[in-house]
Amino acid sequence: MSSISAEKILPSSRMRRLWWWRDRAIGIAVAWLGLMLLVAIFADRLAPYDYAALDLHHRLAAPLGLGGAIAHPFGSDELGRDVLSRLAISIRISLLIAFGATLIGAVLGIMLGILAAHFRGWVEQVVLGCVDFQASMPFLVLALAVLAFFGNSLLLFVGLIGLHGWERYARVTRALAMSANEQAYVIAVRQLGARPWRVYLRHIMPNIASTLIVTMTLAFPDIILLESGLSFLGLGVQPPLTSLGNMVGYGRDYLTRAPWILVLPSLVISLTTLSISLVGDWLRDRIDKTLS
């Protein structure tokens, strides 16, 4: 990309030190994401209590180290619900929603991108028009409007969040598929009589998959932020179910009396999005420098 490469500017020892730090940071990020995945998978075994179980004798109990007891190691909330249990289940719900939504967005975007690249003409114009429309409205506002009109259910909510970000995949897929269509291997396969489906799924997709995976990694933090933001406003995941954003939104009312309710979920959201961003940037630099 640049003619002035970093190695030329910097003495190499300093450069190496920076890379060393970067590799450590990536290592920590991956470890954190692994931990989050494990927590999500084993959430029900990790949680000492049911996440909705009330314990009215221990309401707003402080966590261990702040004068709390071992019964509620991370403290409890206004209804005596165990913060550790809720945190574990919240991580599971938030990650599930994020994965589901990312998948929906990716599948939809990739399909529309391929359709646009294949048919061109008015199909392409319609897809591009939708991309423009989506990009021109802040999605949070659109999402809130849909929630106002349709009410809230978990399925609708996941689908709605899935709609966020499809335009990135559509744009990337369209551009890549169009350039792939010009390349010799695709022309050859086509000449041999392969149907479009076969060409796109068996030949073009594997060749553009790495870029799409990077796109997905870069879109994932946005999905988590959108979900937690909506849930924070009380318009996302509905109680009794809980998610990280819900916990922060609920804990806000006890900010001064029981800050532990929201500190941990806030940290988890921030560290998780941070880790995915770091890993995404690193992947992008490794795999595909053309994306930005």
Place this chain on the structure above:
Amino acid sequence: MARFIAVRLARALLTIGVVVTFAFVVLRASGDPARALLSPETPAEAVEAFRKAWGLDAPLWVQYARYLFAVVHGDLGQSMRDGRPAITVVAERIPVTLMLTAPALILNLLIGIPAGIYAALKRGSIADRLVMMVAVVGFTVPSFVLGLVFVLAFAVELPWFPSGGAGGWQHLVLPVITLGLGGAAVLARFSRSAMLEILGQPYIRAASAKGVPWPRVVTGHALPNAAIAVLTIVGFMVGNLIAGTVLVESVFSWPGIGSLLVVSVASRDLAVVQCIMLVVAAAMITTNVTIDLLYGMLDPRLRELRSGRR
């Protein structure tokens, strides 16, 4: 140039049309508003009367035509919560929200662009790493978390600023900083990569090679070209800012459009929600058209190109 502006305005009108239609379709697809609003015990004749009063008994295309007619005349229905026209309810919140977003946008630009350009010019240095690290943290920490941290630190622990509500300038400080920092982080990252891209171009090397002093290469060749790229993202930033406002206003109980939207969504006050959507769409479209016109001014190459396309 006239043709360029005409094409842009036509597309803007089309987008408004799409938003209006989207609101209508979503509104009708969401089921019978009479059923949604009235309690299940409401007698059938009362439901009928309600339908008649709101024109819900007419065929769909008639409803659509009436709706379009009403929207064109600025009639966006009444708020079901307090009975006043939705547009009045929304309009009185607009200046309140602008009090937050305008300084936040300025903060975005003032911090984000210089930080990004500085990082690009000092690429690979400790300063560059530091700016980029802060930027990554800045846009991965959700605005509502950042806001709550500020409340805890500067309103509760150190009682310097009020924790919420509207009032004097002190009430503005925490929400504006919360809104401003997130956007500045995005902008810093983007300006850096735009600047790096430009610095790698052959014409920069050519200018350096013929002996133009480096500061003049930067101000005369690199910055104007990077400005075009950075302009692209400002539209996106305004969108982010609006979305951020919804969350930040809620954190700081700021009585602007964002809080109104949240309350209206929660109570399903559809007329107000729809009105807010139109206002946001209008704001976004105005921004994008302005940016496109600025493009035309900044970069004469784009004028003909853009009006020719689509």
